[in-house]
Amino acid sequence: MIASLLYASTAAEGLDSADVFKIVEDSSRRNPARDVTGFLIFDGSQFLQYVEGPQEALDGLLDVLNHDRRHHSVRVLHRAESEQRLFPRWAMRRAGATAEQELDTIRTARLPVGMMAEIDRFGTRRRAA
Template sequence: MISSLLYSSVASTHVDSGDVFAIIEESARNNPQRQVTGFLIYDGREFLQYIEGSAMALESLLNVLSGDYRHHSVRILHRAQREDRLFPKWKMRRAGLGAEDELAAIYHADLPNEMRAEIERFGAQRKAA
């Protein structure tokens, strides 16, 4: 079984596009050895991240993420168990709210309804802001 986790967090005030690029680069470099895949959406203020892998790998990664100075107020939105990965080739994909191809791939994935609702809510809140 594959565990999956969706969480949101608030970017620290000093985070800029270079920091976000570094997050993606670090994730793409480290996630293959952790056997973790997923995506990160950043809207300039908040992060929404989906990760999938073994339960032990996700708990270990969540501990690392919780201590990262680049964000705070980590909130778990959804946890699930799956037979297989939704995003097996995405070591860590960045999807901004304007990145239509990546967002389309996310929206068309076989997401649990509750997780899809959280992702759509995140996007709707950002568009309204």
Template sequence: MRGTGAKLCLTPVPYSSPLDRGLSMHQLVYTSVARPELTSADLFQIIERSARNNPSCDITGFLFVRDGTFLQYVEGPLMALDDLLGRLEKDPRHHSIRVVHRAPAQVRAFPNWRMKRLSNSDDALRELETAWQGQSAGLPSAVRTFLAERRAA
């Protein structure tokens, strides 16, 4: 979600193991508050740019927006997620970033979602659960709680 459209992916420094290089698979979930002046066109641009840029960073995931609040789930190499989080913290289109889940992952939960926008409908949780089927761990509780709270609002 960077206003300039620029993207950066860190090039791993050659260390002795994938863990040392930050190449191990991780999950990151954060929430943030959209600036009041954020438009639908801005949101479309965020999704479009993310979907275009994420493959080169090996990041997949989804973005859920409702009532001015973002929840984003991303998965990929640890270094790429750290780099992304650093860029997100500088993005003027939102504020109050709060990481609510961060964990290593054995496999990708959403390998085909370069950046999927989830709607505000009641089907969002079912769509996530369907995509998550077969994973050893359940959908992160932070995601489940966020969607349940938004559905109840």
């Protein structure tokens, strides 16, 4: 079984686009060794991230995330398990307002309903800002 989780967090004061690209770059490099895949959405002040992989790897990643000073107030929104990965080729993909191909892929994936509702809600808030 593949575990997955969706979490939200608040960006640290002064975090900019270069910092977010560095997060994605570092995650893309480290996640294959962790056997973790997923995506990150950033709206300028909030992160929403979906990750999937072995449960132990996700638990370890959450511990790292809870100590990362680039964001705070990490909240796990949903957890799920599935037979297979939904994003096997995404070591870590940034899905922002200009990443329509990635956002379309996310919309057509078979994410659990609760996760997709959170992603849609996040996208609605991002467009309203």
